[in-house]
Amino acid sequence: MNLIFLGAPGAGKGTASKKLSEIIGIPHISTGDIFRANISGGTELGRLAEQYISKGHLVPDDVTIGMVKARLSEPDCSKGFILDGFPRTLNQAEALDSFLTETGRKIDRVIDIVLSESTLVDRLAYRRVCIGCKLSYNLKSHNITDNLCPVCGSSLMMRDDDKPEVIAARLVAYHKDTEPLIDYYVRTRKLVRVNSEEKIADTFANILAALEIKGMKQ
Numbered sequence: 001m002n003l004i005f006l007g008a009p010g011a012g013k014g015t016a017s018k019k020l021s022e023i024i025g026i027p028h029i030s031t032g033d034i035f036r037a038n039i040s041g042g043t044e045l046g047r048l049a050e051q052y053i054s055k056g057h058l059v060p061d062d063v064t065i066g067m068v069k070a071r072l073s074e075p076d077c078s079k080g081f082i083l084d085g086f087p088r089t090l091n092q093a094e095a096l097d098s099f100l101t102e103t104g105r106k107i108d109r110v111i112d113i114v115l116s117e118s119t120l121v122d123r124l125a126y127r128r129v130c131i132g133c134k135l136s137y138n139l140k141s142h143n144i145t146d147n148l149c150p151v152c153g154s155s156l157m158m159r160d161d162d163k164p165e166v167i168a169a170r171l172v173a174y175h176k177d178t179e180p181l182i183d184y185y186v187r188t189r190k191l192v193r194v195n196s197e198e199k200i201a202d203t204f205a206n207i208l209a210a211l212e213i214k215g216m217k218q
C-alpha cells in the first residue's frame, strides 16, 4: 500500500503515520528524515540542500523531489511506503505521480487528517516539548500539571511555533499551500478525509477503518 498523509500542524499526522507504519510493516518516510540522511551521508543532493538551508533559503522542489525518488527506489519501499510531509506542492505531487508511473506503481490513498480550527488551536496551545529527550506532550491529554517530562524529568517547553499568535498565521499559510494539493487528490479520487476531533487513539481507529473499507478492494 502506497500512502500519503496530509494534515495541518497539530493534527497528529506524524504520530498516526508512524504508528500505521509499525502496524502494517511498511516504511514511514518523512522529508525531515530524508534531508537529514542525505546531509549526514554527504550525497550530492544532500550537499546541494545544505547550501540552501545554510543560507536560510528554501530547498528547491527538484532537490527535494530527487531525494524522495532516491528513497522510494530503495528495496524496502517495494511493498509500500507512507509519505509524511511530502508532497507539499502540486508540482511535487505531479512529479511523484509520474515517477511512480515510470516504476509501475501508484499512490493508493491520501489520508487527510482534518479537525476544526478551534480544536487545532487548543491542541497546539497545550503542546510542549521536553528540553531533555525531545519527546512532545499535550499537557491536557497527558495530565501533566508540573510541566516536567514524565519520561526523563526535564522541563517542558512551548515551541515558538505553537504560540497562539503564530498558530493563526501558520494555519492560513498551511491552507493556502495545501488547497491545490487537496483538490488534486480529490480529482484523482485518492483523498480520504479522517476526522481528528477526538483523541489521537480515535483518529487512528478512523484511519484504519478508512483504509479497510476503502482500500482493501484494490
Ligand SMILES: [Zn+2]
Pocket: 130, 131, 132, 133, 134, 135, 149, 150, 151, 152, 153, 154
Ligand atoms: Zn524528557
